[in-house]
Amino acid sequence: MNKPAFLLAITASLTFTACSTILNNLPGVYTLDIEQGNMIDQSMIDQLRPNMTKRQVLYIMGSPMLADSFHEKRWDYLYSKQVSGEDRVQKRASLFFDGDNLMAVQGDFRPSSLPVIKESTETSVDLPKRNLDKSMWEKITGLFSDEPDTAPKANNSSSPKTETKEASSSSKAGQSIVNPAEQP
Numbered sequence: 001m002n003k004p005a006f007l008l009a010i011t012a013s014l015t016f017t018a019c020s021t022i023l024n025n026l027p028g029v030y031t032l033d034i035e036q037g038n039m040i041d042q043s044m045i046d047q048l049r050p051n052m053t054k055r056q057v058l059y060i061m062g063s064p065m066l067a068d069s070f071h072e073k074r075w076d077y078l079y080s081k082q083v084s085g086e087d088r089v090q091k092r093a094s095l096f097f098d099g100d101n102l103m104a105v106q107g108d109f110r111p112s113s114l115p116v117i118k119e120s121t122e123t124s125v126d127l128p129k130r131n132l133d134k135s136m137w138e139k140i141t142g143l144f145s146d147e148p149d150t151a152p153k154a155n156n157s158s159s160p161k162t163e164t165k166e167a168s169s170s171s172k173a174g175q176s177i178v179n180p181a182e183q184p
Contacts (some may be wrong), residue, residue: 031084031085032084033081033084034081034082034088035079035080035081036081037065037078037080038062038063038064038077038079039079040061040077040079040091041109044061045109046112047118048061048095048105048111050103051102052101052102053100053101053102054100057075057095057102061075061093064077065077066078073097074094074095074097075095077095077107078092091107091108091109092107093107094106094107
């Protein structure tokens with residue numbers, strides 16, 4: 001073989017491998033965090049209990065990554081994470097069922113023997129009671145009409161016997177009608 005071609009081939013191969021090493025370790029170059037599979041952690045495994053139904057396990061863990069038709073009693077959950085070009089970390093959990101009930105857990109996680117008390121992340125807010133005497137349309141049209149307000153108002157301080165009603169301004173201006181039950 002030709003000696004200069006051989007030296008060129010060796011120099012090129014060393015240069016290209018050095019480029020990949022240099023390019024992977026350049027300062028200031030952003031590399032993505034790569035997460036694949038079902039995101040599983042110890043808190044999810046701790047919630048699993050023997051004899052849970054498949055539906056309950058599905059609620060806690062999510063859909064399995066592998067549901068093999070040849071092994072219907074086994075669900076496999078795989079999770080791999082590669083942070084900023086570092087080595088990939090892979091975790092695995094296999095769940096075994098007897099019929100519809102969970103029987104065993106295998107893999108990189110071990111369930112705890114203590115009961116899990118999961119704090120709620122939800123908050124409740126007390127809202128003030130809404131005044132629903134009128135609809136929005138009635139309120140808007142009431143601004144532009146000449147008619148008096150006809151909506152019933154809640155007045156708990158006076159009884160119906162002592163209330164007076166005012167007549168409309170077009171029929172009896174300034175006169176008031178007294179409830180007949182109040183007359184002597």
